[in-house]
Amino acid sequence: MITLDSNIFIYHFDDNPEFGFLAKELLKSIESGKISATTSELTLTEVLGFPGLTDKQAGIIKSEMTKSGVRFIKITREILLLASTLRRKYNMRTPDAIHIATAIETNAQYFVSSDHKLLRYKIPGVKLLTLTKVEEIYTRF
Numbered sequence: 767m768i769t770l771d772s773n774i775f776i777y778h779f780d781d782n783p784e785f786g787f788l789a790k791e792l793l794k795s796i797e798s799g800k801i802s803a804t805t806s807e808l809t810l811t812e813v814l815g816f817p818g819l820t821d822k823q824a825g826i827i828k829s830e831m832t833k834s835g836v837r838f839i840k841i842t843r844e845i846l847l848l849a850s851t852l853r854r855k856y857n858m859r860t861p862d863a864i865h866i867a868t869a870i871e872t873n874a875q876y877f878v879s880s881d882h883k884l885l886r887y888k889i890p891g892v893k894l895l896t897l898t899k900v901e902e903i904y905t906r907f
Contacts (some may be wrong), residue, residue, distance in 0.1 A: 771865055805839065808841060812861065849867040
């Protein structure tokens with residue numbers, strides 16, 4: 767199982783020229799059931815609160831996200847406590863710490879992101895993987 771950073775959805779919906787295709791392919795693999803994936807419910811806020819989205823666009827994106835096959839994980843007290851430890855230990859931003867804590871709490875093998883600042887960390891319990899190296903996931907599942 768993998769856990770996705772919110773930027774995977776943003777790249778998909780924004781048709782990002784660098785990462786959009788890779789994000790779409792990964793999400794197709796999840797929707798088809800080839801890969802099992804989770805993300806924090808925080809992703810809803812980060813994606814649907816993206817500046818410039820209209821209410822109509824946000825509604826369409828919300829509908830697509832809920833049909834994506836990705837399981838949205840509630841932000842529990844355990845996740846928040848682990849996130850506080852990660853934030854303190856690695857000096858990472860709170861949203862990043864929540865995403866990584868979600869990956870650890872759900873026993874994800876990989877946390878997939880394209881946030882290069884975040885990917886520099888070596889965190890026990892989960893492997894951080896850039897979207898450009900996502901083919902590594904396909905060989906594992």
